[in-house]
């Protein structure tokens with residue numbers, strides 16, 4: 001393939017998102033370990049929007065940054081040190097944190113990355129789904145499930161935000177571990193979450209306040225005489241960011257259980273991290289709280305791909321797909337915070 005020297009790439013300017021048509025196509029060292037990828041699909045994540053809205057685009061290291069981290073595409077060039085990937089290979093993954101923080105994102109026609117950052121696209125997923133599963137959402141669900149040490153067959157777990165990009169994959173990963181999964185989402189998404197394997201779905205709108213409903217549905221009984229159908233929760237996975245869900249958790253989560261969150265909020269995790277570590281004798285909640293931060297990597301992308309190839313992750317619900325020229329609208333959809341699965345930008349066929 002004859003490579004162009006310029007390409008289209010979305011950039012953030014002082015006036016908002018702008019489609020640049022003359023961005024330079026990245027180059028790779030002929031003898032190196034990098035590959036050049038012709039991007040076909042980009043999956044968007046809330047962190048992309050956070051960076052666009054809250055980190056100034058004029059900062060020296062981020063001048064007119066290109067947003068987004070997840071990608072799927074085709075290898076069109078490779079350094080001679082790359083052994084495992086041939087030209088034409090279909091790959092996917094997520095850019096490392098430092099790279100998309102400083103604005104060398106994936107929402108462009110071509111990206112250059114180290115070959116070990118990618119996974120080969122599993123055949124059972126479409127390229128858009130592959131960008132989501134091997135991207136930030138799938139990698140995050142993988143590390144969330146891994147943080148639940150001792151999670152075993154038949155244990156009851158709750159996924160708050162089960163219809164979102166992370167939650168919809170996490171439900172499947174937890175089912176793969178044999179857990180009994182209770183998914184929390186709005187009623188409109190109930191069928192979708194059940195279809196992903198959830199054993200029970202709780203509509204947080206009809207059962208508001210959620211923590212009150214959970215205390216009745218899965219009560220922690222002091223004398224240990226639990227009713228089988230009402231067993232308390234062993235783990236709670238929070239993809240929606242609810243402090244009260246944690247502070248009330250002693251009513252419905254076992255003492256040895258763990259509350260695993262990925263939502264840091266406005267303080268980027270500092271406030272929940274400090275607040276939820278207060279010892280019980282000082283009034284803290286007597287349950288373990290863990291806040292995770294994903295550092296995307298090729299290793300985790302390949303672990304997610306393995307779960308797809310084993311049939312554990314069967315699908316990645318796609319909320320919507322936008323043409324490359326309409327990526328700004330894709331960000332608007334993501335900003336509603338009610339996407340059903342992933343919002344995808346199709347960059348090329």
Ligand SMILES: NC(=O)c1ccc[n+]([C@@H]2O[C@H](COP(=O)([O-])OP(=O)(O)OC[C@H]3O[C@@H](n4cnc5c(N)ncnc54)[C@H](OP(=O)(O)O)[C@@H]3O)[C@@H](O)[C@H]2O)c1
Nearest residue numbers: 046161163164165166185186240262292293294337338339
């Ligand atoms: N720490 C990390 O490394 C990390 C990594 C990835 C993501 N995150 C964070 O995790 C969160 C989820 O990410 P995502 O990609 O899954 O986002 P997303 O796809 O935008 O999630 C949207 C989903 O959230 C659900 N939702 C909204 N309000 C809810 C509520 N009150 N209760 C339950 N569900 C609710 C919506 O369901 P309904 O429409 O049914 O309400 C929708 O399906 C975001 O805050 C993101 O920034 C953190």
